[in-house]
Amino acid sequence: MKLHWKILIGMALGVIVGLLLNESFVVGGGVGELMRRLLQPILGPIGTIFITLLKMMIVPLIVASMVVGVARVGDIRKLGGLGGRTFVFYLVTTWASVLVGLLVVNLIRPGVGAPPLSGEVPDAVKTDVGFWGIIIGMIPDNPIAAMANMDILPVIVFSLFFGAILTTLGDRGLPLINVFESLNEVMMKMADVIIRFTPIGVFALLANVVAETGTSIFANLGKYMLTVILGLSVHALITLPLILKYIGRISPVRYVSKLTPALTTAFSTASSSATLPITIDCVESRAGVSSRVSSFVLPIGATINMDGTALYESVAAVFIAQVYGIELSWTQQMVVFLTATLAAVGAAGIPSAGLVTMAIVLNAVGLPLEGIGMILAVDRMLDMCRTTVNVWGDTVGCAVISRLEREDVPPQLRHAPSQKSS
Ligand code: ASP
Numbered sequence: 001m002k003l004h005w006k007i008l009i010g011m012a013l014g015v016i017v018g019l020l021l022n023e024s025f026v027v028g029g030g031v032g033e034l035m036r037r038l039l040q041p042i043l044g045p046i047g048t049i050f051i052t053l054l055k056m057m058i059v060p061l062i063v064a065s066m067v068v069g070v071a072r073v074g075d076i077r078k079l080g081g082l083g084g085r086t087f088v089f090y091l092v093t094t095w096a097s098v099l100v101g102l103l104v105v106n107l108i109r110p111g112v113g114a115p116p117l118s119g120e121v122p123d124a125v126k127t128d129v130g131f132w133g134i135i136i137g138m139i140p141d142n143p144i145a146a147m148a149n150m151d152i153l154p155v156i157v158f159s160l161f162f163g164a165i166l167t168t169l170g171d172r173g174l175p176l177i178n179v180f181e182s183l184n185e186v187m188m189k190m191a192d193v194i195i196r197f198t199p200i201g202v203f204a205l206l207a208n209v210v211a212e213t214g215t216s217i218f219a220n221l222g223k224y225m226l227t228v229i230l231g232l233s234v235h236a237l238i239t240l241p242l243i244l245k246y247i248g249r250i251s252p253v254r255y256v257s258k259l260t261p262a263l264t265t266a267f268s269t270a271s272s273s274a275t276l277p278i279t280i281d282c283v284e285s286r287a288g289v290s291s292r293v294s295s296f297v298l299p300i301g302a303t304i305n306m307d308g309t310a311l312y313e314s315v316a317a318v319f320i321a322q323v324y325g326i327e328l329s330w331t332q333q334m335v336v337f338l339t340a341t342l343a344a345v346g347a348a349g350i351p352s353a354g355l356v357t358m359a360i361v362l363n364a365v366g367l368p369l370e371g372i373g374m375i376l377a378v379d380r381m382l383d384m385c386r387t388t389v390n391v392w393g394d395t396v397g398c399a400v401i402s403r404l405e406r407e408d409v410p411p412q413l414r415h416a417p418s419q420k421s422s
Helices: 003-021 028-073 076-108 130-137 143-148 152-167 170-213 222-246 252-258 260-269 272-286 291-304 307-323 330-346 353-364 370-404
Strands: none
Touching: 003 028, 003 170, 003 260, 028 076, 028 152, 028 170, 028 260, 028 272, 028 291, 076 152, 076 222, 076 291, 076 307, 076 330, 076 370, 130 330, 143 152, 152 170, 152 291, 170 260, 170 272, 170 370, 222 252, 222 307, 222 370, 252 260, 252 272, 252 370, 260 272, 260 370, 272 291, 272 370, 291 370, 307 330, 307 353, 307 370, 330 353, 353 370
């Protein structure tokens, strides 16, 4: 059976088992209780093992793939071109997604008439880092410490700088480039092994989440959740596929089928960074996109390109304003538009990061931080959805940028033979 079928079955089983284990779901004859006793002690550790395996890969994979990526581009000027395209593509698609977010939340108005709910504001939210904080935080004062703490963005900045200088050394740089090439190959092979465990990992993670949250969260804030999910769907199912088809000349359906392991891992882990090893493996080995582009574009994407998070931040901010009865002017919505983009760039690729950087958006338009406490209860579910869109946005970016770099469409991604594909 193909891997993506195994994963989809794993997901479905995860949801079913999670529902059976959920306290509010009554299974007769004490069966539910028995299942809880037997399964819960196993499912938790299995999910944790899967996530830890992925996390184990992140730092060495990012360092190796960024250095190799930069070294393969070779010439610093060409790197500037690739970097520029990557930056512009990521920025434009993030803006497109925030626009969709603002559109749906203003049309549906999910917060109008909703009673303000109370909730704890997470401590992390109270320390607003601001614009300069984000910029300064990108530079590691100690690269080894940044690696040890898994501060991904500083690690990327260091690796980029390191790789760029390495290419200027000519022959003297070759031995080190070879070392990183081998390291990169080893990491990719390791990712190839881990990807086989995706069906089990996804199953265990989903069963745990569903067992903990159940379906009761939909009772409150249901309209808000639906608004976020509608916005995410428009971006993921309309905007990005159109870009893929018309700019990248790549079949969206074929591409998405190659990415099932990455997208489902993103959904079940709610972490773009943890998903990165699988994302790179899918894009390179399964979809056949050139590794020259993907090893540069994907680590950056997983860290700063978050279409789903940006959309979510704009919807959440306007929703909070609506609940508190505060009318946001067009200028204020423009501020939401810009700060939601910044907050998404600043969010790390880990669960709930977007919730924390929401403080930037709320502060900018003078909304109470308590609003974050209000939407906390439904955050995990929405995090899973927005992370999937984040990873989808990165991979679409990678495929389109590889085309803009004049790479051929990989045979497995071409449209039906009757159509011209390039
Ligand atoms: N969990 C998201 C990610 O890893 C970030 C967020 O919280 O929005 O992409």
